[in-house]
Every structure is written in C-alpha cells, then in structure tokens.
Amino acid sequence: MQPKAPHSRLRTIVRIGAPLLLIGLLSGCLLPPDPKTDAAKDVFNLYLLVLALAAIVFIGVEGFLLYAVFRYRRKPGDDVLPEQLHGNNTVEVIWTLIPTVIVFTLFGFSMITLGEVNAKADNPTTIHVDGFQWQWTFRYEDGPSITGTATDPPVLAVPVGEPVRLVLNALDVNHSFYVPEFLIKRDLIPVGENGTPNELEFTVSEEGTYSGQCAEFCGVAHADMTFSVEAMSRDAFEQFIASGGATPPPAEGDCSTTIQLAAVESIQFDTDSIEVPAGEDFCVEFTNNDIVPHDFGVVETQFNGDDVAPGESITYQVPAMEAGDYTFICTLHPTAMVGDLSVTE
Amino acid sequence: MATTTLEPRTAGYRRAWVLDWLTTVDHKKIGILYIVNSFLFFFAAGILALVVRSELAVPGMQFLDQDTYNQAFTMHGTIMLFLFIIPVLSGFGNYIVPLQLGAPDMAFPRINALSFWLLPLGGLLIFSGYLFGGAAAEGWTSYAPLSNRAEGVGTDLWIIGLALVGTASILGAVNFITTIFKMRAPGMTLFRMPIFVWTILVTATLILLATPVLTAGLIALFIDRNYGGSFFDPSVGGNPILWQHIFWFFGHPEVYIVILPGMGVVSEVLPVFSRKPLFGYKAFVFATIAIGLLSFSVWAHHMFTTGGALFLPFFSFMTALIGIPTGVKMFNWLGTLYRGKLVFSSAMLFALGFISMFLIGGISGVMLASPPIDFHVQDTYFVVAHLHYVFFGGSVFAVFAATYYWFPKMFGRKLNEPLGKIHFWIHFIGFNLAFFPMHELGLLGMPRRIADYADRPDWVILNFMSTVGAFMIAVSVIPFLINVIATFINGEPAGDDPWEGNTLEWATTSPPPPYNFDRLPPIHSERPLFFLTHGHGHAAERPDDLEEGAEEDAEHRKGVV
Ligand code: HEM
Ligand SMILES: [Cu+2]
Numbered sequence: 001m002q003p004k005a006p007h008s009r010l011r012t013i014v015r016i017g018a019p020l021l022l023i024g025l026l027s028g029c030l031l032p033p034d035p036k037t038d039a040a041k042d043v044f045n046l047y048l049l050v051l052a053l054a055a056i057v058f059i060g061v062e063g064f065l066l067y068a069v070f071r072y073r074r075k076p077g078d079d080v081l082p083e084q085l086h087g088n089n090t091v092e093v094i095w096t097l098i099p100t101v102i103v104f105t106l107f108g109f110s111m112i113t114l115g116e117v118n119a120k121a122d123n124p125t126t127i128h129v130d131g132f133q134w135q136w137t138f139r140y141e142d143g144p145s146i147t148g149t150a151t152d153p154p155v156l157a158v159p160v161g162e163p164v165r166l167v168l169n170a171l172d173v174n175h176s177f178y179v180p181e182f183l184i185k186r187d188l189i190p191v192g193e194n195g196t197p198n199e200l201e202f203t204v205s206e207e208g209t210y211s212g213q214c215a216e217f218c219g220v221a222h223a224d225m226t227f228s229v230e231a232m233s234r235d236a237f238e239q240f241i242a243s244g245g246a247t248p249p250p251a252e253g254d255c256s257t258t259i260q261l262a263a264v265e266s267i268q269f270d271t272d273s274i275e276v277p278a279g280e281d282f283c284v285e286f287t288n289n290d291i292v293p294h295d296f297g298v299v300e301t302q303f304n305g306d307d308v309a310p311g312e313s314i315t316y317q318v319p320a321m322e323a324g325d326y327t328f329i330c331t332l333h334p335t336a337m338v339g340d341l342s343v344t345e
Numbered sequence: 346m347a348t349t350t351l352e353p354r355t356a357g358y359r360r361a362w363v364l365d366w367l368t369t370v371d372h373k374k375i376g377i378l379y380i381v382n383s384f385l386f387f388f389a390a391g392i393l394a395l396v397v398r399s400e401l402a403v404p405g406m407q408f409l410d411q412d413t414y415n416q417a418f419t420m421h422g423t424i425m426l427f428l429f430i431i432p433v434l435s436g437f438g439n440y441i442v443p444l445q446l447g448a449p450d451m452a453f454p455r456i457n458a459l460s461f462w463l464l465p466l467g468g469l470l471i472f473s474g475y476l477f478g479g480a481a482a483e484g485w486t487s488y489a490p491l492s493n494r495a496e497g498v499g500t501d502l503w504i505i506g507l508a509l510v511g512t513a514s515i516l517g518a519v520n521f522i523t524t525i526f527k528m529r530a531p532g533m534t535l536f537r538m539p540i541f542v543w544t545i546l547v548t549a550t551l552i553l554l555a556t557p558v559l560t561a562g563l564i565a566l567f568i569d570r571n572y573g574g575s576f577f578d579p580s581v582g583g584n585p586i587l588w589q590h591i592f593w594f595f596g597h598p599e600v601y602i603v604i605l606p607g608m609g610v611v612s613e614v615l616p617v618f619s620r621k622p623l624f625g626y627k628a629f630v631f632a633t634i635a636i637g638l639l640s641f642s643v644w645a646h647h648m649f650t651t652g653g654a655l656f657l658p659f660f661s662f663m664t665a666l667i668g669i670p671t672g673v674k675m676f677n678w679l680g681t682l683y684r685g686k687l688v689f690s691s692a693m694l695f696a697l698g699f700i701s702m703f704l705i706g707g708i709s710g711v712m713l714a715s716p717p718i719d720f721h722v723q724d725t726y727f728v729v730a731h732l733h734y735v736f737f738g739g740s741v742f743a744v745f746a747a748t749y750y751w752f753p754k755m756f757g758r759k760l761n762e763p764l765g766k767i768h769f770w771i772h773f774i775g776f777n778l779a780f781f782p783m784h785e786l787g788l789l790g791m792p793r794r795i796a797d798y799a800d801r802p803d804w805v806i807l808n809f810m811s812t813v814g815a816f817m818i819a820v821s822v823i824p825f826l827i828n829v830i831a832t833f834i835n836g837e838p839a840g841d842d843p844w845e846g847n848t849l850e851w852a853t854t855s856p857p858p859p860y861n862f863d864r865l866p867p868i869h870s871e872r873p874l875f876f877l878t879h880g881h882g883h884a885a886e887r888p889d890d891l892e893e894g895a896e897e898d899a900e901h902r903k904g905v906v
Contacts, residue, residue, distance in 0.1 A: 032721060032788045043717045050715060054708045061704050064679050065697065074620070074686035081879065082686050087625035091680070092673070099672030103665035103711065110715035111658060117717050168652075173491040174585060176650060176724060180790025183721040187651045189586060190490060192579035198652035211799070215724040215792045216650075217484050219491055220412050223795035266494060291580070335411065 033181045036210060036231075037202040039117045040183040046113040047183075053102055117184065121163030124201060125237075127156065128167045131175030131188040131214065132292035133267060134221035135332050137307075143241035147293050147307040149331045150224035157230050157244075159237040160207050168198040171292045171310075176216035179229055185215045204231040220335050255317060258283040263294040263308075263330065263337070272339040278323040279345075287313040297331040298341060304331050370454035371859055372439050375461050377755060379436025380748075382465055383429050389472075390424035391819065393417045398779075398815040401808050404800040414796035415482035416499070420472070422485035423503065426603070427510050428468040430740050434606040435517050437747050438545045440755060442521065444850035444857060445539045447530025447865045452523035456516050463513035471506035474499030484794055486596070489577030489588035493569045501570060504563045511560045518549035518556075525549075530849070532868030536630070539848045539871060540623060543630050544609030547637040551598040551605075554641070559595035562588065586651060593644035601640045603736060604703070605633060607743030608674060611696045614746050615678055616872075617844050618693035619685030625677045626871055632670035632677075639667045649719045657716045664714035671707055675700070690844070691765025695746035698773055702738025706731055709784065724794075727787025733780045745772070745825075752829075753843045757855040758836030764828040768821055775817025782807040782814075847872035 030051060035044040128139040137147040138156045148154030158164045168177055170188035177200060178185035186200040204210075214225035232240065257277055261284050262270040268290075276282045288294050288308040296316055297304040305316040321343045330337035369375060396417045400409050409417065439457065443450055451457045474480030474497075481503035483492045492500060525546045529538070538546075566588070568574035575581040577588045616623045623629060645660040678700055687693070709731040713719050722728065745768075753759045786807045791798055798804055842851040851874050853862050866877045 029785050030788065033790065043721060046715065046717055047721075050712050050718060054712060057708060058704065061675060061679065062701055065682070065701055068679070068682040068685075069687065069689075069697065072619070072682060072685050072687050074688050078686060082619075082621055082684055084622055085624060085680070085684070086622050087628065087677075087680070091676075092625050092628045095676040096669060096673055098676075099669045102672075103668045103714075106711065106715055107662055107665045110661060110717060113715075113717040114657065117720065173494065174488055178724075178790070178792065180721070183717075185650055185720060185723065189651060189653070190579040192582065195579070213790075213792055213795075217415075217488070217491070217724075217794040219495070220415065220482075222415075223411060223797045226799070266496075 032183055035183055036181040036206050036208065037183075037204050039119070039202055040181070041205070042113050042116045043183045046109055049109060050106060053106065057102065120201060121165070121203075124163040124165035125159055126165045126167060127158070128169065129156070129177055129188070130169050130171055131177070131218075131225070132171040133173065133219050133333065133336075134214075134225050135293070136214075136225065136227050137293060137309075138227075140241055144244040145309070146244065147332070148227060149304070150221065150334060151331075153226045153228065155209075155228050155230050156212075157232060157237055157240045158204055159234045160204050160231040162234070163201055163203045166200045168200060173218050174216045175214045175218050175225065177212065178215035179210050179212035181210045182229075187216055204229070207231050207233065221333070255281045255283045258285055258315075260285050260287075261296065262287040263290045265290055267292070267294075267330075267333050267336045269330070269337050269339055273342070274328060274339060275342050275344060276318075276321075277345075278321060278343045280320050282318050282320075284316045284318060285313065286316060292332075294330045294332055294337065297329050299327040299329055299334075301326070307332065368458075370450075370458050372443050372451045372454065372457060373755070373857065373859075375457050376436050376438075376440030378461055379432050379439055379464070382461075382468075383433035383436060386424050386428040386468055387433070388822075390421050390429060391822075393421040393424070395815060395819055397421060398812040400796065401798070402812040403809065404798055404805060406797050409796065411796040412479065412482060415484075415794070416475075416480045418794060419482050419484050419503075420480050423471060423481070423507070424468065425736070426485060426599070427507060428464065428471075430603050430736060430744070431514060431599075432464055433744050434548075434603070434740070435514070437610070437744075437751065438521060438541075438548075438606060439517075441751060441850055442524060442542055442545055443528065444754075444853065444861060445542050445848050446525065446528055446533055447849045447862060447868070448524065448528035449861050450528075451520050452528055453520050457520055460513040460516035460520065463509050463516075467506040467509035467513065469506075470502050470509065474502045477502070486589075486592055487566070488592075489566065489569070489585045490579060490583075492566060492588075493578045493583075501567065504567050504570075508560055508563050511556045511563070514552050515556050515560075518552035521545055521549035522553070530865050530868060532873075536627065537868060537871045537873075539609075540612035540626070540629055540633075541606070541609035541848075543633055544605040544612075547633050548602050548605045551602050551637055551640065555595045555598035555602070558591060562591035562595070565591075586648075586653060589648050589651065590644070593647045594641075596647065597644040598637075598640045600735065601636055603740050605636065607699065607703075607740040608633070610743040610747045610750070611678065611699050613848065614692050614696040614750050615681045617750075617846055618688045618690055618696075619682055620688075620845075621681055621685045622847075622872060622875075623677065624680030624683070625673075628673060629677050632673045635670040636667060639663060639670070643667060646714060646719070649716050650723050661714055661716050665711065668707070668711045668714070675704065675707070690749065691760065691762055691769055692746045692750035692844075694766065694769045695742050695749065698769065699739055699742040699746060702734055702742060702776070706734030706738055709734060722787050724792055725787035726783040726791045726793055729793050730780050730783035730787060733783075737780070738776060745769075750844070751850075752832070753839030754850055754855045754857070756833070756836075757839055758832050759839045759843055760832050760836070761828050764824045764831075768824045768828065771817055771821035771824070775814045775821055777814070779811050779814025779818060782810045786811075842874070842878075845875075845878060847875045849873055852877070 032047060035041045126141055130137040135148050136154050137145055138154055139145045146154050168186060168188040170190040172190060175188040176185050177188060182202055186198050189198060191197055208231055210229045212227050212229055214222060259274055264270050284296050286296050286308060288310055291310050293307045293309050295305045295307045301321060303318055308314050323343050323345050326341040326343060328339050328341040366374060400407055400414055477498045479497050480499045483495055525542060565576040569576050569578060575583040577583045577585050579585055612623050642663045643660055645655055646664045648655060649657060713731060749760055749765055786804060789803060791804055839855050841854055852866050866873050870876060
C-alpha cells in the first residue's frame with residue numbers, strides 16, 4: 001500500500017467546490033419547461049430522477065479523471081515504471097454491477113411513467129389533427145375545421161382539466177405533433193386506407209397558450225409548421241366550437257373574367273402563369289385535386305383566399321388590380337406553389 | 346552465360362510518383378490515401394456545418410433559403426458519417442492493423458485498393474447533386490415517404506453514392522476479417538492482439554452484417570422513386586415505417602461502427618502514456634463483443650415516437666443494457682490511469698478528451714433510452730447534442746489522438762507538441778461551447794432540422810453561443826494544419842519508437858519498409874514491445890503471465906487458437 005498523500009487545502013476546496021458548482025450548473029440549466037399536462041408532470045419527475053443519476057455518474061467519472069490528471073502526473077526525470085497492474089476480477093465484477101443497477105433503476109421507473117403517459121381515458125374530447133406539407137388542419141367533431149398558414153399558424157382549442165384525444169393523420173409525408181410544455185410528441189404517419197392513425201391523449205392542467213411545432217422533418221418548409229394550443233374552460237371551448245363552426249360561404253362569382261385554376265398532385269398548380277385584365281374584379285374558380293389543402297393568394301396585394309380541402313372547389317373574387325406583374329401563390333405552400341400573374345390593360 | 350538476379354519487386358519497377366500512389370496496393374499507402382481523402386471530406390462537411398451554424402446564429406432567415414438549408418444539413422450529416430468518420434478510422438485500421446499483427450500486408454491488397462477508390466467516387470456522386478439542381482435534402486436518414494416523393498436527381502445521386510460507399514465498406518470489412526484471422530504473426534494469438542485490432546474486428550463484423558441491409562433499402566428506395574415501386578409509399582400500399590426499420594437496423598450498428606475503433610485508439614494511447622497495461626484486457630474485449638452483439642437489438646429506439654405496434658419495453662431494455670459494457674470500458678480506462686505515470690502528449694490529451702466527452706454522449710444516450718424522456722427530446726437539439734458528443738466528442742477526438750500518435754510512424758517525424766496542445770485546447774473549449782448548449786435547446790423544445798426558429802430570448806442566446814463555438818472549432822484546425830505542414834518541412838525525427846510503445850508497429854522503422862518487418866520480436870503477450878524494452882523482469886509481477894502465454898503458444902501451434 002502506498003501512503004496516502006497529504007491533503008492540500010486547494011485540493012479540499014476543489015473536492016467540495018467542484019461538485020457543488022457542477023450540480024448548480026446542471027440543475028440550473030438542464031431542465032425542460034414547466035410541465036402543463038398531468039402526464040407531463042410524471043415525465044418531469046422521471047427526468048429529475050434520471051438527471052440526478054446522470055449527475056452522480058458525471059461527477060464521479062469526470063471527478064476521478066481530473067483527480068488522476070493531477071495526482072498521477074509523471075514527474076520530469078522519473079524513469080521508474082509504475083506497478084504493472086493488469087486488472088482485477090473483483091473490481092471488474094463490482095464495476096459491472098454499478099451500471100447494471102443504474103440502468104435497471106432507470107428502466108423500472110421509465111416503464112411506470114410510460115404507463116401513465118400512454119393511459120387512455122373513457123370519454124375524451126376527440127379532435128382530428130391532419131398534418132400536411134406544410135401546415136396543420138384541426139378538425140373538431142361536429143365543429144369547425146381550421147387550417148393555418150405559415151404567417152398565421154392555427155390554434156388548437158382544448159378544454160382544460162379534461163382528457164383530450166388527438167387522432168393524428170398525415171396526408172402526405174411524416175410529421176410530428178410536438179408541444180414542448182406537454183413534454184411529448186407523437187408522429188403523424190401516412191397509413192394509407194386501411195391503417196390506424198396514431199393517437200395522443202393528454203389532460204392539460206392549466207389554462208394558457210402553449211406553442212408547438214412539427215418535429216419530424218417533412219421537406220422544404222418544415223420550419224413553418226408551427227401552431228399553438230389554447231387550453232380554455234369547458235364553456236369557452238364550447239363557444240369556440242359554436243362560433244368557429246361557420247366557415248364563410250364561398251364568394252359568388254360576379255365578375256366578367258373567370259380564370260380556371262387547379263392544384264394538382266404533389267403540391268403544384270396546373271399552370272404557372274395567369275393573365276387577367278386590369279382595373280376590374282376577376283374571379284378564380286379554384287379546384288383542389290391534390291391530397292392536401294390549398295388556397296390562392298397574391299403576394300403583392302396580400303390577397304389570401306380561404307383554404308380548400310382536397311377534392312373541393314371554390315370561386316374567389318379578387319379585387320381589381322393595376323396593370324403590372326404579380327406573383328400568385330398558395331399561401332400554405334408559398335415556396336412550392338408560385339406562378340406569374342400578369343395584369344394587363 | 347547471362348545470369349538473372351532476382352530482386353524484390355518493389356525495387357524492380359520504378360513508377361512516377363503520382364502513378365505510384367494511384368496504383369498502389371500497399372496497405373500503408375492505401376491507409377494514407379484513406380486518411381487524406383477523409384480529411385478533405387471532413388473539411389467540406391465542416392464548411393457546411395459552419396453554413397448551418399451561421400444561418401442559425403440569430404433568428405430570421407439570413408442568407409440561405411429553406412431548401413438550401415435543408416441541403417446543407419443533409420450533406421453535412423451524410424458526408425461526415427459516410428465519407429469522413431467511417432473511412433478515416435478504416436484508414437488507420439488499414440495502416441496499423443497489419444503492422445500490429447506482424448503481417449506484411451492486408452489479406453487482399455487489390456480489393457483493398459478497390460474499396461478505397463470507390464469512396465471518392467461515391468462522395469463526389471453524392472456532392473454532384475449540387476450541379477444538377479440541388480443536392481439531397483431529406484436528412485441523412487432520408488425518411489420515406491418524403492424521400493419517395495422528393496423531386497430532383499440529388500436524392501438519386503445520394504442513393505447511388507451511398508450504395509457505392511456501402512459496397513466499399515463491405516469489401517473493406519471482408520478484408521479486415523480475413524487479415525485478422527489469417528495473417529497474424531506466429532505467437533500472435535487472438536488474446537494477444539492489441540485492443541485496436543479487436544475493435545476493428547468487431548467493427549468489420551458489424552459492417553458485414555449491417556451495411557447490406559442499408560444497401561437493400563437504398564435499392565428499394567431507388568425502385569420506388571424511379572420504377573414505380575411501392576415499398577414505402579402508403580398511397581400505393583407501401584409502408585413508410587418499413588424504411589425506418591431498415592434504415593435503423595443498419596443505422597444503430599453504424600453508431601458502433603463509428604465509435605468502437607475510436608475506443609480502440611484510446612485503449613492504445615492511454616496505456617502507453619500512463620506507462621501501464623490496459624486495465625482488464627479481457628474484460629475490455631468481452632465488453633467490445635457484447636456491445637457489438639447488443640447493437641443489433643436496439644434499432645427501434647430511434648422510433649419510439651412512431652407509435653403503432655412497436656414494443657417499446659423490449660427496445661428500451663436492450664438499449665439500457667448497452668450501458669453496462671460501455672460502463673465497464675469507462676471504468677477500465679480509469680483503472681488504467683490509476684497509479685500510472687501520465688505523460689500529457691497531444692495524443693494523450695485527445696484520448697482523455699475522448700473519455701470525458703464520450704461520457705457525456707453516453708449519459709445522454711442512456712437518458713434517451715427511457716421512452717417517456719425520449720418522447721420529449723427526440724428530434725430536438727438534445728439529440729443533435731447527443732450525437733455530436735458521441736461522434737465528435739468521441740470518434741473525432743479519437744481520430745486526432747490517432748493522428749498525433751501514429752503520425753511519427755507514418756512519416757518518420759513527430760508533430761510539434763506545443764502546437765498540438767494549442768489545437769487541443771481551442772478544439773475542446775470550442776466543442777463544448779458549440780454543443781453543450783444544444784442539450785438545453787432541445788429540452789426547451791427546439792426541433793432539429795429547422796432553417797429558422799422562434800425569436801425567444803433563451804433560444805437566441807443558446808444558439809448564438811453554439812455558433813461561436815462552431816467557429817472556434819474551425820479556428821482550432823488552423824494550428825493543426827500548420828503543424829502538419831511544418832512537420833513535413835522541418836519536423837523532429839521520430840525514430841522507430843518515439844513513445845515507448847507496446848505493440849508491434851513500433852518494432853519496425855518509421856516509416857516501415859514496403860514489406861513491414863525485417864524481423865519480429867518474440868510475442869508472448871499483448872505488449873510484445875514492452876517486454877522487449879523492459880525485459881521479462883516485469884513479467885514476474887504477473888507470474889501466471891508467462892505460463893499462460895506458454896499454454897497459448899502450444900495451442901497456437903496446434904492451430905486451436
Ligand atoms: C464543426 C463541427 C460541427 C458543427 C458546428 C456541427 C453542427 C451541426 C448542426 C448545427 C447540426 C444540426 C442541423 C439541423 O438539425 O438543422 C448538425 C447535424 C449533424 N451533424 Fe454536425 N456538426 C459538426 C461536426 C460533425 C461531425 C464531426 C459529425 C460526425 C462525425 C457530425 C454529424 C452530424 C450528423 C449525422 C447530423 C445530423 C444531420 C441530419 O439531421 O440529417 N457533425 N451538425
Ligand atoms: Cu412537418
């Protein structure tokens with residue numbers, strides 16, 4: 001046995017100070033947001049437990065590493081070989097047990113929390129969430145259907161304190177419904193005709209507005225797929241459904257020029273240039289033959305028509321414009337669906 | 346009468362310098378080609394990383410549009426993994442494995458050359474998407490059905506390029522496995538092989554089992570895209586989740602393909618600069634094999650949030666299990682340092698950097714194994730932080746450790762130590778500044794792969810820190826490059842064995858002759874050179890060592906081992 005090295009004061013300070021500092025740093029800046037659903041509270045507690053285990057491992061290993069670096073430096077001119085330790089089966093067994101105990105603890109508690117997160121309620125309020133490139137549609141049973149745009153993200157209204165079930169359907173590619181303050185996400189997978197869509201259940205515990213965003217990369221404008229969840233009282237929720245249920249009736253075509261325009265498969269217009277006369281209203285008879293919602297808008301005048309669900313059509317009446325070159329777009333897909341609109345005398 | 350003199354072939358034909366490198370089948374030259382080629386791709390992918398980080402420095406779209414951003418991170422990830430980190434480690438394997446085994450070359454020198462030359466070809470094909478209307482932009486995982494529908498040839502070039510690169514690594518794997526089983530010098534039993542060789546052996550096995558699965562998936566995707574197939578497209582009866590299973594069945598072993606050789610490098614460097622043997626050699630070997638085996642049963646932990654019929658507890662449990670052999674390795678490294686006499690060369694600093702950074706990646710990995718926590722942080726910057734602590738904090742640190750450690754053997758000159766230390770410290774600090782804040786960004790809910798993000802004060806400051814760190818990493822490469830150039834011009838001669846190494850590569854000249862060894866020292870343990878330098882007096886400290894060795898010798902002669 002080698003005699004124990006004398007403790008220097010510096011070392012004592014480092015020994016006590018460093019872990020405290022680290023714990024402070026770790027717990028101060030490695031936390032998820034305050035949980036806002038019942039299940040999220042359990043996840044948060046699980047996370048705290050796991051973070052504590054992680055901190056112990058981190059401090060233990062990094063601490064020993066630092067200690068070794070200072071304690072076992074080779075002194076200049078020291079040519080004596082250290083003892084050639086090849087290993088030791090007893091310690092090998094002990095330090096196989098340490099990570100074993102840690103990971104089994106983690107696994108056990110994770111499974112308990114998983115049960116709580118995946119629990120299903122009896123009579124939840126069901127809302128259909130459709131994800132498509134690159135927006136969301138929230139469809140309420142016996143209520144409105146709300147589709148957002150990149151500049152005007154949609155709001156998902158939910159009653160607070162009651163179980164809510166989302167039916168998650170992807171219309172084109174994978175997406176993921178993610179609300180950080182609920183500490184959960186679930187993917188929207190296009191499952192075809194016979195598949196069962198994913199579901200996600202939660203009970204929001206506090207009124208408020210929580211921002212969310214698509215978390216599964218879904219193409220060009222993935223970053224634009226934001227939305228928010230508004231948790232409100234039962235009364236307010238019912239009012240929301242009642243008032244939002246009425247979508248404005250399609251404008252009646254009342255103009256001398258009518259243009260035919262269609263959206264076709266894989267996020268495209270059927271034409272990339274349109275010509276209309278200047279100085280008078282014109283109509284656009286718009287048909288959506290794609291599998292996701294689209295609309296018609298004019299960039300320069302900020303005309304923004306109502307969304308059209310797949311398979312439906314609508315007639316937009318566009319206010320008179322001066323002669324010149326404009327750009328028309330689908331405001332839901334402003335990068336993929338663009339065309340030239342020339343307004344001539 | 347005329348007489349014919351027989352000369353070694355290498356002296357027989359003198360080729361032009363360039364032609365010599367283009368046609369070489371010498372494992373050492375091929376190894377260097379691998380390494381140089383990989384570093385070129387590293388710099389290219391690094392520039393793409395800077396592009397990504399610059400765009401993200403502050404919220405709002407600065408100088409890219411969304412599509413170019415998506416191409417940038419897709420190319421960054423793809424090139425870093427498939428054309429930098431895997432090949433660079435194969436490069437060191439190519440150079441070092443035959444030397445460490447006491448072999449004159451790899452088993453199949455020509456296949457070796459082929460598997461190298463497929464790499465630049467594949468890499469250029471992947472990059473060439475930029476010339477034809479845009480590179481692939483679906484992420485390195487290229488999930489279906491997004492990848493089915495993506496337009497443009499960029500994605501097709503990505504598929505073809507990866508299939509070639511995959512073929513290259515399959516060929517390389519066959520070569521390594523054969524070399525390791527068939528080309529060992531007399532006395533070099535399996536349990537006397539250096540740990541680096543062991544990790545390459547397990548890695549090659551993983552490549553051989555996992556990569557063909559990816560290749561098959563890539564071909565299926567190509568058929569879907571170009572010949573009306575419907576493997577993955579749900580609108581015509583395919584299953585998009587199938588792609589994820591195929592991809593991750595390859596993709597998870599891939600993580601170990603990248604990290605195991607890095608662990609091998611560290612296990613070579615630590616003992617030499619601690620002047621002690623690796624603590625628990627056999628435990629380390631078994632832990633490596635265990636990681637390799639387990640890595641095939643955990644793939645779906647990348648798919649926890651896909652819902653459906655996935656049985657989470659199984660995949661969560663298997664993933665947690667991998668923590669155990671990894672923990673054992675960690676302890677063995679610490680045990681190696683314990684009561685050693687540590688010398689802080691640049692190689693040692695990078696090896697210690699590996700241990701301290703890989704630990705963080707390992708811890709966040711175990712956290713991700715817990716499904717409820719994964720539900721929150723999956724596909725956020727927490728995962729980006731995790732994967733960089735493993736790939737960068739782990740493997741890339743190991744690559745630099747290997748570079749400082751083996752450079753003298755490859756070129757006969759030592760890299761400059763003060764410059765090496767400057768490189769290390771800027772690199773280390775920059776790395777943590779760039780990637781530690783990403784943990785918190787992810788916990789706060791910032792998704793990965795977004796070209797722009799919400800203008801929230803907490804996100805903004807963390808992103809800005811990360812961008813500063815990224816540029817520090819870029820700056821740290823400057824002293825490294827200066828170092829390499831200066832050493833070629835006027836480096837300190839290394840001699841055969843500059844570090845008092847343990848393994849056979851140090852028994853020959855630096856650089857070694859084309860046939861590697863004039864003669865080999867006797868091999869009675871995993872540290873033949875240590876015993877050569879320090880004599881068998883030290884072996885007496887481990888009395889069973891020689892007897893055990895003798896037993897193994899006998900078995901070896903009988904052809905058992
Ligand atoms: C200069 C150093 C590096 C920086 C600044 C950096 C930065 C980043 C960032 C910011 C992302 C996330 C992009 C996004 O999700 O939008 C990313 C992704 C990624 N990085 Fe790095 N990285 C660096 C080095 C490396 C290295 C050395 C490797 C591997 C050996 C690597 C592998 C990856 C992979 C696989 C992805 C995922 C790509 C994807 O999402 O498809 N990176 N990197
Ligand atoms: Cu999306």
